[in-house]
Structure formats: C-alpha cells, structure tokens
Amino acid sequence: MKNLETSAIKTWCPGCGNFGIINALKQAILETEEKIGRENFVLVTGIGCHGKVADYLNINSFYALHGRGVAVATGIKIANPKLKVIVCVGDGDAYDEGAEHLVHAAKRDTPITVLVHNNRVFALTTGQTTATSPVGFKGKSTPEGSEERPINPLKLMWATGAGFIGRGYAGKPDHLAFLIRKAILHSGFAVVDILQPCVAFFNTYEFYNQKTYILPRIPKDKEILEKIEEWNYEDGEGKIPLGIFWKR
Amino acid sequence: MGKISILIGGEAGQGSRKAGLLLGKILLNWGWQVFIYDDYQSLIRGGHNFSLIKASPKNPLAADLSLDLLLALDKKTVELHREKLKEKGVLVYNTSKISDVRQGLGLPLERWVREAGGILLMENVALIGAAAKILGISWETVEKVIKEEFGKEIEEKNLKVANLAFSSCKTLLKIPKLNLHRQILLNGNEAISLGLIKAGLETYFAYPMTPTSGILHFLAEKQKEASLKVFQLESEIGVVNAALGASFAGSRVAVGTSGGGFALMTEGLSFAAQAEIPLLIVEGQRTAPATGVPTYTAQSDLFFTLHAGHGDFLRFLIAPGDGQEAAFWAGEALNLAWEYQTPVILLVDKQICESTFTVEGGIFSRIKPRKPLLASTSSDYLRYKNTPSGISPLAFPGEKGKVVKVNGYEHDEKGLTVEEAELVQKMQEKRLKKFQKMREAVEKLPAVNIGGKKNSQIALIVWGSVKGTALEVAERRGLRLVQPVILQPFPEKQMKKALEGVKKVIVTENNALGQLGEILPRYGIKVDSKILKYDGRPFWTKELDEKLGNIGN
Secondary structure (H helix, E strand, C coil): CCCCECCCCCCCCCCCHHHHHHHHHHHHHHHHHHHHCHHHEEEEECCCHHHHHHHHECCEEEECCCCCHHHHHHHHHHHCCCCEEEEEEEHHHHHHHCHHHHHHHHHHCCCCEEEEEECCCECCCCCECCCCCCCCCCECCECCCCCCCCCCHHHHHHHCCCCEEEEEECCCHHHHHHHHHHHHHCCCCEEEEEECCECCCECCHHHHHHHEEECCCCCCCHHHHHHHCCCCCCCCCCCEEEEEEEEC | CCCEEEEEEEEECCCHHHHHHHHHHHHHHCCCEEEEEEECCCCCCEEEEEEEEEEECCCCCCCCCCEEEEEECCHHHHHHHHHHEEEEEEEEEECCCCCCCCCCEEECHHHHHHHCCCCHHHHHHHHHHHHHHHCCCCHHHHHHHHHHHCCHHHHHHHHHHHHHHHHHCCCCCCCCCCCCCCEEEEEHHHHHHHHHHHCCCCEEEECCCCCCHHHHHHHHHHCCCCCCEEEECCCHHHHHHHHHHHHHCCCCEEEEECHHHHHHHHHHHHHHHHHCCCEEEEEEECECCCCCECCCCCCCCHHHHHHCCCCCCCCEEECCCCHHHHHHHHHHHHHHHHHHCCEEEEEEEHHHHCCEEEEEHHHHHHCCCCCCCECCCCCCCCCCCCCCCCCCCECCCCCCCCCCEEECCCECCCCCECCCHHHHHHHHHHHHHHHHHHHHHHHHCCCEEEEECCCCCEEEECCCCHHHHHHHHHHHHCCEEEEECEEECCCHHHHHHHCCCCCEEEEEECCCCCHHHHHHHHHCCCCCEEEECCCCCCCCHHHHHHHCCCCCC
16 A cells, blocks of 8 residues: 555656656655545545646545536535545636635635645646736737736635645655645645646746745744735746745 | 415515415314415515415315415505405405405404514414414414414414404304324425435535525524535535535535526536436526526426536436425435436426425335445455446445545546547446446336326326426316426336327426427327416416316316
C-alpha cells in the first residue's frame, strides 16, 4: 500500500507544473496517512490537465465534471465526515465554471482541502483565457489580448470567509508539500492556490522564479489583506508572496 | 349521500389552506375519505387562495367544481365561486369582510374570535367550527382534530373560537358518520418523504423550488427523528453533484426539484449514468416552459425527463398517479437506484405534490430498504467489474484494503480513464447489459395500472396525476383506464396485455403537445384521439366527462 502510483502512464507535457504538484501532494499524503489512514483519503478532481491526478494516484478518487469538484466533495464530506477529502481543481474549474461551489463551501466552512492548479490558462482545450489570466493575455479566444482584469482568488476567498488561505508554487515542491500538509490537517475549509506554469500555453517559470518569495510568518490583522493584494495576478512589477496568508 | 364538495377561499394570509386541511381531517375522523386540491398564487399576501375538498365514502382522487358548500373568508371567494354552487348548495360568508350576500348565511367570524379572546387569523378556525356544525359532525370530532393540529399554547384559544362558532350554527347539510379506517391524510410531498425514509433515505439535498419545496421542509423538520442529513445548497448544480458525492460515499441520497432545476441537473444525471452512481431525482412538474406559472400544475416534462442527459443511457422514469402511489414508488425508486447503480427520476407534479390524499396507513410498513450488491472483503477491488449482469459490486471509500475509483470519463474496470476503441466499446456494452436487466426489472414490477371497466374496448390511457380524474370518469362511463407508471424502460409487455381487445385509444394528458400520445406509437400503440388541458389546472371530473362526449355512454 506504500505505493501511491497506479498503472496509468503520465501524459502531461515534459516540464509541466503538474509534476511538482503531484509530487508535493504525494509527500503530504505520506506524511499524514498514519494519522488519517490511507483508506480515508478521497481525491476529487475536476476536468483539465490537473484532473489526471485521479488516474495517477492509487487512492480513492472521484473524477468529477468540470467545475463541480467542490460540490462533489461537499456531498462526500456530508455523507461520511470520517473521510479526508482533497479536491484538485484547475483555475477554470474553481474560479470560472465552478465559482459558486467554491464560494459556498468557504462560507459553509465545509471541511475539505481545495488545491487549485492555477496555470491561468485553459490548457487541455489548447489555450484560452481564464478568470486569472492577466490583462493583455493572448489566447486562442482573445487573439488581440484579453481586456478583462483577473480575479485575485485569495481576495475572493478572504471575502467569503475561508478559514485557511494559502498560496504555493509548483516550482517550490517542498514548500508546497508543507502547505498542502497544513491544509490537510486544518479542521475546516482550506484552499491553496497553486501557481502552475504551463509549458505549452503559458510558460511562467521564469516569471515566478524571479518574483515569488516565501512569507516569513503568517500575516496578522491589516497585514493579511496587504499581503493578499501584494500581487493581483497581473504581469506588472512587485513580488509574489507564498505561504499561509490566513488561518482561523 | 355519495360525495360532497366544499370550497374554502380567502386572501393569502387568511389561512384558507390551513382551514381546508382542518376540515379535511375532521371529515376523515368522521369516517369519510378526502381529497384536497389547493389553488394558490405566487405571492405571500393578498390575491386569492382556495382549497377544494372532495369527501366520499370511496377514496376520491380528484376535485369537482360543483359545490355543496362554499365557505368564504373574503368577498372575492363569493364573487369567483358562487356560480359553482349546486342548486341546494349552501353559501357561508364572513360578515366582517362582506355584507348583504344574496341567499347566503353570514357569520360574524371576527366577533366570535374576539369574544373567545383569539387573534384575527383564527377566523379560519371559527369558519371550520361552523362548517362542522353545518355538516352535522360531532363536537368531539372537531375537538380531537384541533388538539392534534395546534400546539399546546394556542390549542385552548382555537378550541374556544371553534366552539363558539360551532354552538352558534345549525345543521343544514347533514352527512352521516361512517366507519373509521386506518387512514391518514398526507399531501404528495409528505407521502414521497415518508416513502423515502422507509426505503432507508439518509441524505437529502435541494434548492427551494415549487412544488417540491415541501419535501425539503418536511425532511428538514424530521431530520433528527429520522437520522437524516438535510441540506439546502447553493444551486441545483451544487445539489446534484453533492448527491453524486454522497452516493459515492455510500449514503442513500435523494434530491428534489422542478423542471427548471432539473434542467440544471442534467449534466449530473449523465454523469450518474456514466459513473454508475445511484441517484434519485424527484421532479415535480409545474406549468412551463421557463418560469411558467410557478404554483400551478402541468405534465409537460415527459419528453424532457425521458431524454435528459447527453449520451446513450437509460434511466428509470417513474410517474406515480396519486399520494399512495407516490409513497410506494418513492421507496421503490430509491431501491432501484441502488440495485442498478443508475439515475432514477420520480416524475410527479404540483397536483400530486401539493394536493392532499387519503393514504392507507399500512402502506408504509410495506416499504423497506433492499440491500444493493456489495463487494466481498477480498482486495484488488474493481469498481467497474464486468459481470454477466453488467452490475458491479459496490464498495465505498473508507474500507481498508480497497481503492474505490469512480470516473465520468470512459474508464476500465478499475476506474482509470481509457480512450482505446476496444475498451470504450466493451464498457459501453457492460452498461448495455445492465440496461437489459433494467428492462427485465420493469416487467416484474406493477408498472401498469388498469382501472375502470377492465374489458371495455375503449381505453383511456393516462399517466401521473390525471389518473385521479380519469379513474372516476372511466368508472362512471364503463371505460378501461390504462396507466403506465414506469415510462422508461417502457413496460412493453404489460402495456400490450393491458390493451388486449382494445379497439379505440384515447390519451388524456395535462399538457399541450400530448407527449405520451406521441411516444406510444414507438411501441406499436395507435392513438385515436387526445384530450389535452394546459391552463395550469388539473382536469375537473365534470370537465373531462364532458370532453369525452358520447364515448362509452
């Protein structure tokens, strides 16, 4: 049972940010499974490149519809509170089509762990803009560049009362594993926005490598929103903080 | 006296619906069987609401518009319904709201309420006290029902109000006391809820929508007593997906909605078919398309529920025809969902959900949860094991040594995504085997009801709530009534048998396109004519009788 791999062959592009995320997730599961029990983990995924983790991890899984992972997870947790439900969703899943479920799960404080593989692009559908694509993003549906401002998902989650808000980066898998472990062990609703470069349609490795830094500690009071707003998912200047921004 | 029709009406907020239910219970306790149609508008105050009660020694399932007794809390009730009174019918009105009504019996309801120390809303109870006396029902019967219906703190005042009205009136339309049976009054939503509970319901999700909100309210009220988890979620999309999750986790779950909400659920419906997840959806139809006429009835979602969801799959589509059938089939529907790991739709309508029926108390002891096919304890669990029946043994997350993987993509037996032609075909064929088992299951269930004169060469085919009116008319005219209850998989053999010797088929539906009539020819059933109604109201018995002209007479 130690082996978390299935027989499925990984079809992500070489260099895909998802490799960093799945490794961090595996590490976090192995570090917490003694406490939780391997059989009590349930992985819910949406649709998109990220969703393939359901095929790649040898744990209970529910490969849900696009946008609906959080709603499915809510039902699982209500039905059997003993289960540890981890939801891997994309930015399209979480912030576009499924935004209502995320907002209400945060409001309800449903004890699930939401990991958003946020590559800021629809990749599996070959490159269109999402809720977190920056202004000027040139995708196949916005050849002249998107005119819409991105949503800052951390700010959205802060506004809806989420009890645990974190941001990680696929290029820093150890820190990401730490964040995921903390989110899994949090007793209520937890969300981690994970910056994930997409080598095919929005390669942000260099950008994130230059700009991200790890918060020295969890911010307090007025600092929380300041840190959340330090980067607004645009291309501009400024640093990108990673870590736990708020924990109830 | 064969049967009696009573209409109680008033403005929203005057409590005419409660009054109707009280009088219905009083009649039931007087040994009569009761049906109540409630007519109300999409508003909270003002407007016009009424309850139409039919009581008879033999279970009535539909209402009549020829009244023996008209009870008016307000002026509009007199204006709108006076002409429905029979020649010897009695009109009773509230003198605090109306004056000088020709040939009516004016009652000072407000004065009685004040004298008894009650609040103005209790005018409805005063009216019921008066009505009981007018019908010659004993005070003990009225007292028993009021005690059952009101909490201790307001019971005493209500009794005082009712008694003052009762003792101030005379008996004008005496109805005899009949033998009591073990029966209860339930509206369709309550009957469905109790049927679900008896079949082992554990979780219920919904987003409020008329006419099935009553299920949400009833189950929420009962959640402690019946150990249920009842949640109102953010949308019908959230509801159906949460239900899929709960079902995957092993919880017997149901959801309720109307056509519009069901539209939002259809992607989830398709998911349930592909991932083979038990899913029960109660769809209470109302007048549509779109927002339609929200608090009125229709049967116009038959095409929709038969075909909803993308992809090749069957679902059980079950349309009970009255309160008692709704209770039984709600339980059966939950069991079928789990036995066949499939979506099931219980298709009802406003006429069933919100009308009140006399239901045999014994029905609920006959509804029991049946155990689904469960995986043995061995390891190497395959969620989609390709068995001869196409039904794979179930296991749930949390079981040591088993990894349970469900998947909305095409998948292999383990639940891992596949795209290879051979595997895609094989897994579709696995599900086709299961659909064949579902077809066989339907023919073993009482999927078609036959009523009226069973050897008549003229058949009236109906589905769902039209059964109520049609049964009465078929019995009176000597027609054969044929009511398919399961509409998918279609009970072809049972229908063929039910229609043996029939020369003429008339289909009667509460919709504008005659949807069942369009479907029957697929199964070789020729439809000679259609009688349709699509004004948001159910067929009234006299109306259907007239529309049939000289057929059968």
